[in-house]
Amino acid sequence: MAKAYTPGLKVAARTTHRARRLLPISGEVRVAVGDVVAAKDVVAETFMDGDITPMNMANRLSCPAGDVAGLMLKQIGEAVEKGEPIARSKGIFGAFKTEVPSDATGTIEQVSSVTGQVMVRGAAIPVQVRAYLSGKVVEVLPKEGCIIENDVMFVQGIFGIGGETEGVIHVACSSHEETLEADAITPEMKGAVVLGGARMTAAALRKAIEVGAAAVVSGGLDDQDLKELLGRDLGVAITGSEQIGITVIVTEGFGDIAMAERTWRLLADRAGRTASVNGATQIRAGVMRPEILVPLEPGENENEVDPTLAKEAGMLDLGTTVRVIRDPYFGLLGEVASLPAEPAVLGSGSRARVLEVRFPDGATAVVPRANVELIEG
Amino acid sequence: MHSEPEPPALDPDRIKVIVATDCGSTTTKAIMIEEVDGAYRQTFRGEAPTTVEEPFADVTVGVVNSVTELQELSGRRLIADDGTIIRRTSIDDADGCDIYISTSSAGGGLQMMVAGVVREMTAASAKRAALGAGAIVMDVIASNDKRRPHEQIQRIRELRPDMVLLSGGTDGGNSTQVVQLAELVAPAKPRPRFGGAYQLPIIFAGNSDARTEIERVFTVEDDATGGFDLSVVENLRPTLEQENLGPARDCIHDVFLEHVMAHAPGYDKLIDWTNAPIMPTPGAVGDILQTIARTQGINAVGVDIGGATTDVFSVFDGTFNRTVSANLGMSYSISNVCAEAGMDQILRWVHLDMEERELRNRVKNKMIRPTTIPQSAEALVFEQAVAREALRLAYQQHKEFATTLKGVQQQRTVGDVFSQEVGGSSIVDGMTLDLLVASGGVLSHAPRMQQTAMMLIDAFEPEGFTTLAKDSIFMMPHLGVLSSVHERAAMEVFEKDCLVVLGTCIAAKGQGKPGKPCFSYRMSGGSTASGDLAYGDLVVVPLAAEETAEVEVTPARGFDLGNGPGKPITRTAKGGPAGIILDARGRRLELPEDPVERRQAVTRMVESTGMYDDLEVAPNGA
Numbered sequence: 001m002a003k004a005y006t007p008g009l010k011v012a013a014r015t016t017h018r019a020r021r022l023l024p025i026s027g028e029v030r031v032a033v034g035d036v037v038a039a040k041d042v043v044a045e046t047f048m049d050g051d052i053t054p055m056n057m058a059n060r061l062s063c064p065a066g067d068v069a070g071l072m073l074k075q076i077g078e079a080v081e082k083g084e085p086i087a088r089s090k091g092i093f094g095a096f097k098t099e100v101p102s103d104a105t106g107t108i109e110q111v112s113s114v115t116g117q118v119m120v121r122g123a124a125i126p127v128q129v130r131a132y133l134s135g136k137v138v139e140v141l142p143k144e145g146c147i148i149e150n151d152v153m154f155v156q157g158i159f160g161i162g163g164e165t166e167g168v169i170h171v172a173c174s175s176h177e178e179t180l181e182a183d184a185i186t187p188e189m190k191g192a193v194v195l196g197g198a199r200m201t202a203a204a205l206r207k208a209i210e211v212g213a214a215a216v217v218s219g220g221l222d223d224q225d226l227k228e229l230l231g232r233d234l235g236v237a238i239t240g241s242e243q244i245g246i247t248v249i250v251t252e253g254f255g256d257i258a259m260a261e262r263t264w265r266l267l268a269d270r271a272g273r274t275a276s277v278n279g280a281t282q283i284r285a286g287v288m289r290p291e292i293l294v295p296l297e298p299g300e301n302e303n304e305v306d307p308t309l310a311k312e313a314g315m316l317d318l319g320t321t322v323r324v325i326r327d328p329y330f331g332l333l334g335e336v337a338s339l340p341a342e343p344a345v346l347g348s349g350s351r352a353r354v355l356e357v358r359f360p361d362g363a364t365a366v367v368p369r370a371n372v373e374l375i376e377g
Numbered sequence: 378m379h380s381e382p383e384p385p386a387l388d389p390d391r392i393k394v395i396v397a398t399d400c401g402s403t404t405t406k407a408i409m410i411e412e413v414d415g416a417y418r419q420t421f422r423g424e425a426p427t428t429v430e431e432p433f434a435d436v437t438v439g440v441v442n443s444v445t446e447l448q449e450l451s452g453r454r455l456i457a458d459d460g461t462i463i464r465r466t467s468i469d470d471a472d473g474c475d476i477y478i479s480t481s482s483a484g485g486g487l488q489m490m491v492a493g494v495v496r497e498m499t500a501a502s503a504k505r506a507a508l509g510a511g512a513i514v515m516d517v518i519a520s521n522d523k524r525r526p527h528e529q530i531q532r533i534r535e536l537r538p539d540m541v542l543l544s545g546g547t548d549g550g551n552s553t554q555v556v557q558l559a560e561l562v563a564p565a566k567p568r569p570r571f572g573g574a575y576q577l578p579i580i581f582a583g584n585s586d587a588r589t590e591i592e593r594v595f596t597v598e599d600d601a602t603g604g605f606d607l608s609v610v611e612n613l614r615p616t617l618e619q620e621n622l623g624p625a626r627d628c629i630h631d632v633f634l635e636h637v638m639a640h641a642p643g644y645d646k647l648i649d650w651t652n653a654p655i656m657p658t659p660g661a662v663g664d665i666l667q668t669i670a671r672t673q674g675i676n677a678v679g680v681d682i683g684g685a686t687t688d689v690f691s692v693f694d695g696t697f698n699r700t701v702s703a704n705l706g707m708s709y710s711i712s713n714v715c716a717e718a719g720m721d722q723i724l725r726w727v728h729l730d731m732e733e734r735e736l737r738n739r740v741k742n743k744m745i746r747p748t749t750i751p752q753s754a755e756a757l758v759f760e761q762a763v764a765r766e767a768l769r770l771a772y773q774q775h776k777e778f779a780t781t782l783k784g785v786q787q788q789r790t791v792g793d794v795f796s797q798e799v800g801g802s803s804i805v806d807g808m809t810l811d812l813l814v815a816s817g818g819v820l821s822h823a824p825r826m827q828q829t830a831m832m833l834i835d836a837f838e839p840e841g842f843t844t845l846a847k848d849s850i851f852m853m854p855h856l857g858v859l860s861s862v863h864e865r866a867a868m869e870v871f872e873k874d875c876l877v878v879l880g881t882c883i884a885a886k887g888q889g890k891p892g893k894p895c896f897s898y899r900m901s902g903g904s905t906a907s908g909d910l911a912y913g914d915l916v917v918v919p920l921a922a923e924e925t926a927e928v929e930v931t932p933a934r935g936f937d938l939g940n941g942p943g944k945p946i947t948r949t950a951k952g953g954p955a956g957i958i959l960d961a962r963g964r965r966l967e968l969p970e971d972p973v974e975r976r977q978a979v980t981r982m983v984e985s986t987g988m989y990d991d992l993e994v995a996p997n998g999a
Contacts, residue, residue: 051531052565110560115554117557255735326750
């Protein structure tokens with residue numbers, strides 16, 4: 001059979017998307033099934049135990065650990081302020097008593113008679129989960145969170161940094177092949193999701209941060225520029241918690257590479273619309289890719305079919321559009337010209353299953369099947 | 378004919394057909410082992426994607442798929458109509474197997490946090506116990522780890538371990554510090570990965586006098602977070618001079634099965650199917666390596682380099698150690714290897730022109746698309762250069778960890794006055810290493826075995842005589858569990874089917890000047906050859922697989938090949954596809970500082986081994 005399975009990134013003009021919005025620990029869910037929520041609405045919240053501050057009280061009172069409990073001015077469960085005396089030594093013949101102030105504001109949680117440690121627990125830390133995607137609540141997971149559903153235009157990127165944000169799409173490049181330079185970034189892009197084209201330069205990203213853009217989406221990025229932006233060499237692709245003042249999404253890969261034309265066109269056509277964007281990427285078991293979601297109006301893009309439903313997702317077939325994802329043809333798009341069943345010997349000397357790709361200029365190349373991905377949709 | 382899986386009847390004499398699986402993060406690998414003409418052999422293998430994650434969320438689906446492949450290849454029916462694995466009731470049954478065993482590293486394996494009072498002593502012992510059991514150690518908390526208590530608590534809160542191993546204090550010694558440590562861990566309430574009402578398992582293996590207090594600290598009443606499940610075992614450091622890791626390791630395995638595995642999708646079923654407890658994959662690899670070292674009376678090192686991590690196992694004079702270098706790997710972590718080693722260090726192994734900016738982007742592209750494979754010769758050369766550095770860094774970490782016990786008072790003589798060793802020295806000794814076993818994609822799937830051999834030599838720098846081998850199809854995990862049930866079967870398969878001997882490395886320890894004499898050699902037996910090597914030379918003498926040769930080597934003054942500096946030695950060397958590799962490049966292995974000289978040295982190495990011969994190099998270095 002001239003078919004093979006190769007996963008690809010999803011780019012869909014219209015798809016029904018479900019966002020799971022969960023608390024890290026159990027808490028209260030603030031919405032009910034059927035509620036319509038906006039991206040910024042809080043859907044669930046809870047409180048995490050406050051930070052613990054240990055105090056070596058036996059040392060500070062110069063007494064045995066077993067005596068600490070008897071010298072406490074504040075007892076377990078009592079609230080204390082930072083600097084407030086919480087224990088007092090017996091002193092010598094009632095004089096020269098030493099008072100020990102609390103190192104933190106909170107509640108006395110524990111007084112150990114074995115080690116003489118006193119634990120002060122700080123105020124509980126509120127944790128809120130926002131809707132992120134505007135839409136309808138279709139399921140509530142009691143004490144955990146909810147699931148929000150909406151019809152969206154959905155674009156998966158290959159790599160991102162920075163977490164969830166939202167903004168109005170603002171087109172900065174005139175085509176999918178144009179490099180995003182700093183002079184394309186303007187003050188009007190404050191709070192916007194900036195759409196570039198091919199590679200985004202470090203100067204463009206710095207300018208985007210300077211004007212206060214919410215996110216930048218473009219085809220490629222130089223690793224050297226990423227290093228400069230983060231201030232360190234990124235070792236492992238687990239991202240999302242960076243605090244650099246912007247969310248960045250690379251749709252294709254590292255280096256000089258144009259965004260896939262269809263992806264660019266879909267996003268550019270939605271200029272002025274609000275998009276939910278998340279740069280979080282995790283490339284391990286349970287892979288997570290960055291995403292751009294644009295909620296659609298009823299009827300919009302209705303004739304577009306969800307590619308995951310249109311055919312067997314991930315099936316490589318003759319004529320399927322693929323992108324080569326490794327050198328020496330990295331980034332080139334083409335279509336599958338043949339799928340030989342027998343493994344072939346590569347230039348590296350390895351034997352592997354291959355396919356033949358025909359590029360738009362008519363040239364063909366044989367590449368390992370592992371080195372292509374489907375352009376889904 | 379067949380029957381449902383029943384309680385294990387593990388009479389070794391009745392075990393003739395064995396099915397074993399290893400449920401990895403991405404692939405479940407099944408093998409069949411059968412007794413053929415009185416000897417155990419691995420006969421068939423099958424594999425299928427692991428099904429721990431959605432949409433299947435049941436590990437047994439992948440197990441059944443992989444075993445079904447065995448069934449199709451062998452013609453022996455192994456899967457019953459109800460989807461379970463068939464066991465034979467009689468030795469004459471044509472269908473089914475006698476035992477089924479499994480290892481698992483799916484779902485991220487076993488992730489632990491370890492705490493001990495003194496970082497170099499009890500905490501180090503606790504880490505050894507956890508690693509030896511096959512865990513990934515997320516962090517080691519110690520009273521003297523230079524973090525302030527609130528920083529330690531914050532760290533504990535951030536981690537989501539499967540379990541915590543707490544140690545500290547020698548038996549009968551001061552118990553205050555270990556209780557203090559427990560008092561940090563308990564209120565921090567580390568949240569287990571499985572969330573909800575899962576009770577976080579805590580294993581206490583410290584001062585026996587502190588047990589009552591430890592129980593008090595971890596008894597949490599009315600706690601919505603689920604609280605703790607405390608197990609108490611013998612102290613893993615009963616005295617400073619003694620390490621007793623067995624009980625803690627066993628307890629880790631029990632807790633792994635009872636708590637961690639039981640929460641992973643489908644494992645409740647899998648636990649019922651197996652005839653021996655499911656082991657964490659690296660724990661099983663460690664077991665087989667120890668069995669080999671013990672039965673053959675050798676020192677051995679094993680390495681498994683994966684996409685995300687590199688595991689190193691060693692057995693020296695019966696002492697086993699394992700380390701996991703969590704962010705040294707060839708796909709997910711390749712960028713980290715480049716960051717840690719530095720691009721200069723990687724490119725020193727490359728004999729072709731390569732452009733750094735382009736390479737940096739290629740490395741990141743491999744990281745974000747980890748399943749791609751090198752297509753061009755240049756990409757292969759670069760990937761193998763990265764592998765050398767990943768392996769070198771992982772082995773360095775291993776050597777620093779595998780030490781004699783620290784904190785032990787030593788009797789010192791006048792002769793020791795000039796010695797700088799203060800205890801805690803590495804027990805890993807390149808000169809006494811007999812066997813170096815490689816596994817993991819970049820090593821086992823290298824297009825040529827010479828490439829695998831040279832990656833091992835450049836990264837591990839073995840000294841004297843060392844047999845180089847690779848695990849043919851990553852069978853060591855299966856054999857590790859099997860060794861706990863049927864040691865003879867495990868050993869026979871290991872030697873006949875698992876291990877592929879690449880050849881033997883004979884390397885001189887010492888430093889010299891390029892071109893000056895290093896050692897001479899004379900070979901007889903399977904191959905006859907003789908010659909002299911100058912410092913910096915690398916010579917390969919072909920010797921076929923299954924053949925051996927007597928090799929007499931005579932080092933020049935200042936060089937050692939196992940019998941002391943300048944003293945000749947004769948040993949038997951095993952042949953293989955990489956032959957006998959005579960290495961006079963010195964130990965430590967240092968390449969010339971000057972870029973032109975270095976390029977020449979690496980080119981000579983590439984040419985003398987022929988490892989990249991006939992590969993097409995694109996003119997643009999693409």
